[in-house]
Amino acid sequence: MYLRLFVVLVTISLHGHISTMASDPDPIQDFCIPNPKFGSIRTIAHLSILPCKNSTEVTTDDFVFSGLKLAGNFTETGLATIPVNPTVFPGLNTLGMSFVRADLQVGAINPPHFHPRATEITYVVQGSVYSGFVDSNNQVFASVIEQGEVMVFPRGLVHFQMNVGKKPATVFGSFNSQNPGNQKIPSAIFGSGIDVELLEKAFGLSPKEIGTMRRRFDPKTVK
Structure with missing residues (x-):
C-alpha cells in the first residue's frame, strides 16, 4: 500500500514538474488579437492579458x-x-x-x-x-x-x-x-552595478580594468 502511495505521489510530482516546464500558457481560444480600445500592449508587463477583439473585427x-x-x-x-x-x-x-x-x-x-x-x-x-x-x-x-x-x-x-x-x-x-x-552576459555582469570587489575577485581583473568594462557595458554610458 505504502509503495503504491509513494509511486502515485512521485508520478503526481513529476507530472506537475513537467507541466511547469511549458514556456507559455496554452491558449484557450483560436487566437486573441488585442483590442486597442482597452490600451496598448506595450504598456503592460504580461503580454496576454488585454481583452481580445471580437472575432468579427479581426482581419487577415x-x-x-x-x-x-x-x-x-x-x-x-x-x-x-x-x-x-x-x-x-x-x-x-x-x-x-x-x-x-x-x-x-x-x-x-x-x-x-x-x-x-x-x-x-x-x-x-x-x-x-x-x-x-x-x-x-x-x-x-x-x-x-x-x-x-x-x-x-x-x-x-x-x-x-x-x-x-x-x-x-x-x-x-x-x-x-x-x-x-534576452540577457546578454557582458551587460549583465559589467553593466548591472555588481560590487566592484566581487568582480575583481571573480575575474582576477584590476579596478582599472573593471572600470573600463563598466564604461563599455553600462547602459548609462553606452550610446
Whole structure:
C-alpha cells in the first residue's frame, strides 16, 4: 500500500514538474488579437492579458507582418536585430511564440546571451555563421552553419554567433515563447552595478580594468 502511495505521489510530482516546464500558457481560444480600445500592449508587463477583439473585427492583416524585409539598424559592433513579438505583431498574442531577424556584418558577433523563457531555433538565410551554446557542464557545442542550415539553442543556455564568412550574414531565430527574454552576459555582469570587489575577485581583473568594462557595458554610458 505504502509503495503504491509513494509511486502515485512521485508520478503526481513529476507530472506537475513537467507541466511547469511549458514556456507559455496554452491558449484557450483560436487566437486573441488585442483590442486597442482597452490600451496598448506595450504598456503592460504580461503580454496576454488585454481583452481580445471580437472575432468579427479581426482581419487577415492582423496575422501578417511585413517588418522583416530589410535589416534593422546596425550597432557599432556590426549587429542589427529586429525582434518580433506581440508588441509589434499582435497576431502572435497568446500563441506562445516569437522570432527575430539578425544581420551580422563581416566579423560581427552576437555576444553570449541566453533566453530564460524559451528554446531558440536559428535558420541561416545567407552567410556562414559560427554558432554554439554551452551546457550546464561547461561543454561547448559549436559549429559553422551555412545557408539553409539550422541550429537549436536549448532554453536558458548561453549561446552565441559570429559571422565567419566573407559576406554579410542573415539569420532568423524562432522562440517557443512570446516573451523569451534576452540577457546578454557582458551587460549583465559589467553593466548591472555588481560590487566592484566581487568582480575583481571573480575575474582576477584590476579596478582599472573593471572600470573600463563598466564604461563599455553600462547602459548609462553606452550610446
